[in-house]
Amino acid sequence: MDTDVRPTLLSSCALAATAEEAGFRVDYPNSATRSSRIFALDPAAAEIMYQIVEDPWKGAHFLTVRDGNTVDPEKTGIDDLALSHPNGVAATLSKEIEGADVVVLIATTGDGVGSAEVIAREAYHRKIMTVGLAMSESKEQHETDAVVNSLRRFASVLVVARDASFVPAMLTALRA
């Protein structure tokens, strides 16, 4: 076939970018359900998380780190981290992170740096993307810096958000 042949149909060229032609886009689900794991690293982050756990998420699991401010990452193995589901039932990191395609760490203070490292370390080994979400609402710059610094080393993407409404917006955008 002559490679210089030009398209002759409207739908075979860039002119197809009309509203009418957009109606012919194949309509089918183009992605499988995602499997997101959202970790609240401190009590205030957990409060933010609890406000949205009842929303109709697709494959998201929400977990709270208990006593995150006392975690020494050097001495904390994967299943030594104290985690719980929103209903208070204990959870183990190895089981929860299995099959995840994204890990989201939410922090409102810099106190969770040890637990962030334990979770992110496991995500790294499993080649799972880690997103850090530093909540800066009503914080002084140095307080925000502490939150950011606690997450920076571990997150492939770091977001500094001013208000809690960004959390469900981000999770919805990511089809969590």
Add this chain to the structure above:
Amino acid sequence: MLRKEVNELLTQTNAETPMGEMFRQYWIPALLSSELPEDDCAPVRVKLLGERLIAFRDSKGRYGLMDEFCAHRGVSLWFGRNEEGGLRCPYHGWKYDVNGNCIEVPSEAEESGFCERIKLQAYPLVKVGDVLWTFMGPKENRPPLPEWEFATVPSDQTFTSKRWQECNWLQAMEGGIDSSHVSFLHSGGLQSDPLFKGAKGNEYNLADKKPVFEVTETEGGLFIGARRNAEAGKHYWRITPWIMPSFTMVPPRGDHPQHGHFWIPIDDENCWAWSYDYHPTRALTEEEVQAMKDGHGIHNEYVPGTFRPLQNKDNDYMMDRDAQRRGETYSGIKGIAMQDASLQESMGPICDRTKENLVSTDNGIIMARHRLRKAVTAFRDKGTMPPGREPAHQKVRSVAVVLDAEQNYVEACQDALTSEKGKERTSV
């Protein structure tokens, strides 16, 4: 992914839509000042935010922007005679001043006061820099004139162009804050484009294809930091400001001029892509200006006599598969501007965001949509004025810098991210 109703909220900008009303609270670029080069020159048809308007410059150098159509029988005033302090409809001689006031109706007795009862909707049109800006909202909401640095430096330090982009404003704007596409789509230009090549920062860009992103909310919008590995213990940061609703500035490269965009809705299926290039502390060289006029950097070539890009959907953007194979361009399309526009227009006139699958590196886009949605609902429901109108929000600069690995980019670059007359910029 956005739900259908949220997508419509953010993409629809005609009069009386929430986003359209929000856009009307800003000074927006309407024309290049060169489009109205002298007193009594030819009027220019302009469509903005779904409204067909006519711009003209009267005998005294005053600029006007008003309803395109004569109040008498709906004739386009583009056919009008621009003379003696007003624009006269050629059909029956009705004449309007720059404020849309009818100042002559020849068929009626002057004493009747008839023409005083006729007025076209008009908006202020003000020259700041190379751009004529308009404010299409109510007078009582009018903010101070724009103070973007590219528009306020001396005229020999700045160059602005515009092009018609055949898609909704939001998908075009989102390209400007999507830093992760640069390593792919524009990778060819870093080594060859006269307005980019030779900068030390390019080496970091090309060596580390997996940047780490940090998105930080600011009063006026966002900073989007892209971090790449530099020398041992150092990071190369490229920091892009986005100011609401649609201003972005690309981080600079070496001593090249720095550049950015405004995306302004024409209607829901078309927008103006404004592209500016400036240097805060030196005049642009003749070679740089010529390169911009020739369509290099973020500028483009045109269909002669129009603002339509020479590469457009009628000619498949002059796709060159051989150049793509040779690695000269990543997509086969020549030029940064048209590499972006070709792909953004291919999404359709209004991108269907219910079908998209965003990933975590898209968080700049996710946050920008979130900010826009919050601002537009607060304006619609409570009348809260949106961010980005204040001069303080507009005094921003993009930055390219190498920092110690442990440094916070916002804190370390706080001063560099703020524009100030005559202040040296931070660029690598």
